Amino acid sequence: MCLAIPAKILNRRQDNISKVDFGGVIKEVDVTLVPEASVGDYVLVHAGFAIGVVEEKEALETLELLRQMAEQSDASDGEQDGAS
Amino acid sequence: MHQTVNRMELHKGIDPGSRYSKALLEKILLEDIEHLSFMEVCGTHTMAISRFGIRRALAGKIELHSGPGCPVCVTDDAEIDLAIRMAGEFKATLCTFGDMMRVPGSSSSLLMEKAMGSRVVVVYSPLYALDIARQEDRQIVFLAVGFETTVPSIALTIMRTKQEGVKNLSFLSLNKVIPPALNFLCENREVRIDGFILPGHVSTVIGVKPYEFIPRRFGIPCVISGFEQADILSSILMLMDQNKRGEPEVRDQYFRGVRREGNLKAQEVIEEVFEPCDSRWRGIGMLPLSGLKLKDKYKDFDAMERFNVKPQVVYSSQVKRACKCGEVLIARIKPPQCPLFAVSCDPEHPVGPCMVSTEGTCAAYYKYERAGV
């Protein structure tokens, strides 16, 4: 139910449409649902619409958490709560 | 560590070379715990878990059940038949997501209707149905199937249709929402559930709050998970941890894509166009307020109103009655336990939607896990 893919916004919205880059594949998507997103942001695209923004800070935190989880000897040691 | 993140790192590179994933898998396997059962309720998770080989890798230690997470699969036969009738009997141009094309109704499928001359168009976005409607005189019907991930996009499309006064487009709303199904699973615990892996992108829309009743009322731990293998594996570890500590709550593993409050703009447009209604779920039956219908102010664009039809229960053939999709959907049985699985039901000759839907549980098992892999 959940196939949404991150893509980077390439230009300012015109009539609620922006061009986004999926990684060499560029498509126009509707960005009405992400009014806070701007050029350079990554958005989650589903059925031709951006439905949410992928925050760079949180993505980096996720990477860091993964690293910690993978390296710790016990899953519960020093685990940070990533949820807001 | 704070270099600029490029798209590859944000997505695929969340774990380049699967380095973390392998370590996470090992950790799970090394944990000294009694056998645990978790359930994923998102079809995308079901497919990913099978495709990554996670289900098999954890078998014996952690049982991963697949819940009713495929919106196509939980759509009742009567509703599928209605969609098919739109194209066949009412001669409307039926626009649909590709997911629905091969799903069998009680006697046909959209693919079959297309072959017989009905106009069925696969669209990537509901906006394309609006495009088609602007260019043609025929009646166009958009088949709206999907959970909360998809509903805001459909709502926006409906709003635009009304705004522009496009008179020949209507929407067959078969959309459903997930929390009532979760409630059902919690109340009718035929299957032991020690934790839920919750759908990441549904949560992008609805946030964290709608799930909080699960740990609060039923004491079941929950983790909202992303879709990379590293996401799923770390979510499983988080669920194991909650079980160990005996502190059930809703944790957000996919916080890079899910805000606590969800997407407020998306919730706003859903609220503008839709209201909850009772809805039949395959395998579950009638669930109160689990479906969405168009509000009165958008009734003009409701296909059921325009064509004056409602889903009708049709007499099912013997073969269809033997179909156990309903039991698979609530994890009462696993696909290989269905007597039809891989015998008379396979992707070429599907008896029920679970085998032919791109996110069907039976399809996932058949495709990636059958034959003693």
Added chain:
Amino acid sequence: MKGQEFSVSEDVITLSHGSGGLVSRELINNVFVKKFSNAALSRLDDFANVGKVGGNLIFTTDSYVIDPIFFPGGDIGKLSVCGTINDICMSGAIPLFISVGLIIEEGFLIEDLLKISRSMAATARRSGVRIVCGDTKVVDRGKADKIFINTAGIGKIDGSPIYGSGAMPGDAVIVSGFVGDHGVSILSRRSGLEFSTSLKSDCAALDGLVKDIIEFKNDIHAMRDPTRGGIATLLNEVAKQSGVSVFIDEKDIPIRDEVNAACEMLGLDPLYLANEGKLVVFADKRVATEVLSLMRKNKLGKDAANIGEVTDMIPPRVYCRTQLGTTRLLDMLSGEQFPRIC
């Protein structure tokens, strides 16, 4: 009227062009005979005498109904010639002659027909193949989607051809390059999907590449080109025909980033997308390194990769090692892949 180019008013194909009369002959002459230019065709008989061929004759046919007819990297004409050349040379044979049958929808632009015919001529010429006979029919509007092309081809081989049933446990599985390019580039033009990408179809004739490795013919136990259904379908077909299992490693399959990106966006699997200029070789592992190296020296094989091996695992299936190190099935495609949202 012989030799005269078309007047400005005659810019579309009409039913007259298919009727066999003067207008027909003019079309055939200007569009085909002149472009395909060879002795057999110029005779304008209803048959071609291709002379004694020698060796074993390999014969194949294929029809092309692709939409759009012009796509990044090629067109339906190039596709139809490459497709038949490739079918022939997958057996190890040298492609020699091709026939062309066209079914054209009334209203088709003659300019487009000329483009297609030029493309077919150039493609055939490049591989030393002659288009020696053909046929044209015109149908009412709506009875065909712009243009359908059938090509049949003859090749010759000394000794036995390479069959799909020869793969043996221990064989290396080698693919000649990136998979999924053609499928994605076609999708990028489909209305409703439109996305832009620098991806082009990989449409190409593989006779040169096959020639480069044919010295190892006796150690190449099976060879095939992955067209519709993609590489996954090919592996399953050969596994079934040969009664063996194939074990591949997901991370070794060459897939371009853009193909992955497009497939993620559309919910498709690149392993099931069409290719039109790739081949897969099942070669004795003793010669695998050399075959791979020879392939990489050819422009069409420069990204060739060893992706797995043939085993005797029961039941005979295609197995895939995931990035995680687990094993999963790589099954046959069932029906068509539609872009999906779930």
